[in-house]
Amino acid sequence: MDPKRELTSVDLAAIVRELGAYEGAKVDKAYLYGDDLVRLKLRDFDRGRLELLLEVGEIKRAHTVAPERVPDAPGRPPQFAMMLRNRLSGADFAGVEQYEFDRILEFTFEREDGTTRIIVELFGQGNVAVTNGEYEVIDCLETVRLKSRTVVPGSRYEFPESRTNPLTISREAFAYEMDDSDSDVVRTLATQLNFGGLYAEEVCSRAGIEKGMDIADADEAVYDRLYETIERLAIDIRNANVDPRLYLEDTDDESGSPDDTDETSPDRVVDVTPFPLEERAELPADAYETFLSALDDYFFRLELADEDEPDPTTQRPDFEAQIAKYERIIEQQEGAIDGFEREADALREQAESLYANYGLVDEVLSTIRTAREQDRPWDEIEATFDEGKERGIEAAEAVIDIDGSEGTVTVDVDGEYVDLVVRDGVEQNADRLYTEAKTVEEKKEGALAAIEDTREDLEDAKRRRDEWEADDATDEADMDETDEEIDWLSESSIPIRENEPWYDRFRWFHTSDGYLVIGGRNADQNEELVKKYLEPGDKVLHTQAHGGPVTVLKATEPSEASSHDIELPDSSIEEAAQFAVSYSSVWKDGRYAGDVYAVDSDQVTKTPESGEYLEKGGFAVRGDRTYYDDTPVGVAVGIQCEPYTRVIGGPPSAIEGTAATTIALEPGRYAQADAAKRIYRRFRERFEDESYVRKVASPDRIQHFMPPGGSRIAED
Known part of the structure; x- marks a missing residue:
């Protein structure tokens, strides 16, 4: 499980x-x-020193941390940090709010000279915007110029479009959102109700509702149970009735080797939640008194775990993501430059239009100034201009709005609305507009300089990518030459390069064409494969005999976009069919062949026909099936030495080309554990480096890839 x-x-x-x-x-x-982590150091009257971290990069978080865990202060503070210090030093923390149910926090700070708001966007690319009390953006880590919203210095901060808040929704609105969906219950809660995947599943679990239930099959009783569960969740949050949990994933070596005397490695953190989740019930967990302390511990341990990852200098950087980021920034900067040009031109045109309509503008300003000198109230002045409009007076018709609180008047001059300061004359107002145009021009010059820097960064990223790929090609050529000479069985010392793929707890192998095949080990895993990992384009295979695993031939990895357009090779489907029959009751019964059928992923459903019932791990199939009759069983177990060192197993045609050595199996009289020990001894005999076999291919790991029931080595 990937950590949160x-x-x-x-x-x-x-x-x-x-x-x-x-x-x-x-x-x-x-x-x-850097460019994504803000730290605020505060003093609380009762608690003393307080440290608040706001991070909006790859990790997105906002919480307090123990003072001893704060990173060392960076060198010379950048402009953004200096701006924050100037506005916040000595300010009082006045509160924090979540914007609707979005991943946005708004922190408010008060000082005698004004209000400062820090708006933290913990979604998408992430952002921190600093505004005044009127939401005018002072500065931001990332400028945003989209059709839907704009976040740039000098503009008013625009929140994203409103979304449904499931914690405040009425029962009627809840039913409307659910009825408006054409998906299943859990996906509707995740998207229409904005719960996201994990909490959508949690709501279903707490309500006792089948997650895959089609909305069309959900009646009012189902809606009532779901809505009551959401209400209880909302009450707990409103009343701060939390019981935080930090969830762990066991990282102990499961080989069971008696030679292991070292202390087991610490468990890896994978999630942290405000209260216990039924969806995480199978994971070990630590309880905390406060959610903030749980978050502090979680991200601290996550950072330590990340530091233990392999040296990134030995792994290919994500140049494509860097290049895409710089290209996106350049596009935004170009848009900003265009905007500055248009704004400056508009301001100069307004100034020139004041001179072109000097008499009209001067009459409006003089009339208002004279009235104010006579102590006439602003609303009376505005009423006078309204009367003048009715009589067709040109100067009155030009007045669009009067703002007494600001001492300004908005005038229509040549079809453009121009804001004028009443106390100033025509020349002063025009000079102000020219000055504003000059300021905007200066912003444009700064943006032009910034875009050149970004273009240099873009070219640098492309250059580094090309250099890496050239070096990589050279290394691969050298490796190809070396590979022909390496005899892994004769190597006296083989380096360990471990990898724990997400599918390792299932049965799995990669076909000879490189496609992943995964199968369930029990009813729970069969259920999980169908519900969680089955995507458009995948194939599902199953034996005609009862007691076989759900076998999924993946068209794409979970991180890739699923597609119906991928045509899976026949050779991969045939190997997946052999896998399905070999790990079924066919092998366990001592038979050497069985019938297998294959269907597309969209033919598989967890919804039974009317009057029927599906057992846990079962599924229903709609439509035609493709049969592979008398598919022979066949399993080989091998040891892989590159690119990773591990045991692999599956159909011989797929395994033999990947492993340094393999041992073929067939149904036989030896129990799994006994057969695994025999295979282990054979492997130790084949490798010069016996310690390598002990480290990566213990009997327990070999047994992980063996079919159920009795087996024997094929040549015995």
């Missing part, structure tokens, strides 16, 4: 309640690390 790296909307709702307890704390200093 971004906080959910539910997490943020819980965080807001706990952070509210720190209202009144004073800001000491602000720091910026």
Whole structure:
């Protein structure tokens, strides 16, 4: 399971309640690390020093941390950090709110000279925007110029479009959102109700509702159970009734080797939640008193785990992501430059139009100034102009709006609305507009310089990509030459290069064409494969005999976009069919062949026919099936030495080309454990480096790839 790296909307709702307890704390200093981590150092009257981290990069989080865990202060503070210090030093923390049910937090700070808001966007690319009390953007880590919203210095901050808040939704609106879906229950909760995948599944589990239930089959009773579950969840969050959990994944070596005397490695953190989840019930967990302390511990341990990852200098950087990022920034910068040009031109045109209509503008300004000198109220002045419009007076018709609080008047000059300061004359207003145009031009010059820097970064990324690929091609050529000479069985010392793929807990192999095949080990895994990992374009295979695994031939990896357009090779389907029959009751019964059928993923459903019932791990098939009659059983277990060192197993045609050595099996009289020990001894005899076999191919790991029931080595 991949560890959580971004906080959910539910997490943020819980965080807001706990952070509210720190209202009144004073800001000491602000720091910026890199381009995505903001640290605020505060002093709380009761609790002393308080550290708040706001991170919006690959990891997206907002929480307090123990002072001893804060990173060392960077060198010379960048402009963004200096701006924060100027605005926040000595300010009081006035509170934090979550914007609707979105992944946005708004922190408010008060000082005698004004209000400062820090708006943290924990979605998409992430962003931190600093605004004044009127939401005018002072500065931001990332400028945003989209059709739907704009976040740039000098503009008013625009929140994303409103989304449904499931924690405040009425029963009627809930039913409407559910009825508006054409998907199943869990996907509707995740998307229409904005719960996201994990909490959508959790709501279903707590309500006792089948996640894959089609919306068309959900009646009012189902809606009632779901809505009651959501209401209870909302009440817990509103009342800060949390019971935080930090979830772990066991990383102990499961080989069971008696030679292991070292202390087991610490468990790996994978999730942190405000309260216990039924969806995480199978994982070990640590309890915490507060969610903030759980978040602090989780991300601290996650960072330590990341530091233990292999040296990134030995792995290919994601040049494509870097190039795409710079290209996206350039596009935004070009849009900003165009915007600055248009804004400057518009301001100059307004100034020139004031001179072109000097008499009209001067009459409007003089009339208002004279009235104010006579102490006439602003609303009376506005009423006078309205009367003048009715009589067709040109100067009155030009007045669009009067704002007494700002002392301004908006005038229609040559079809353009121009804001004028009443106390100033025509020349002063025109000069102000020219000055504003000059300021915008200066912004344009800064943007032009910035875009040149970004273009240099883009070219640098492309150059580094080309150099890496050239070196990689050379290394591969050298490796190809070396590969022909390497005899792994004769090597005295083989380096260990471990890898734990996400599918390792299932039965699995890669076909000779490179496609992944996964099969369930039990009813729970069969259920999980159909519900969680079955995607458009995949093939599902199953034996006619009862007691076979759900076998999925994946067209794509989970991180890739699924597609109906991928045509799976016949050779891969045939190997998947052999896999399905070999790990079924056919092998266990001592038979050497069995019938297998294959269907497309969209033919598989967890919804039974009317009057029928599906057992756990079972599924229904709609439509025609393709049969592979008398498919022979066949399994080989091998040891792979590159690119990873591990045991692999599956159809011989797929395994033999990948492993350094293999041993073929057939149904026989030896139990799994006994046969695994015999295979282990054979492997130790074949390798010069016996310690290597002991490390990567213990009997337990070999047994992981063996069919159920009795087996024997084929040549015995």
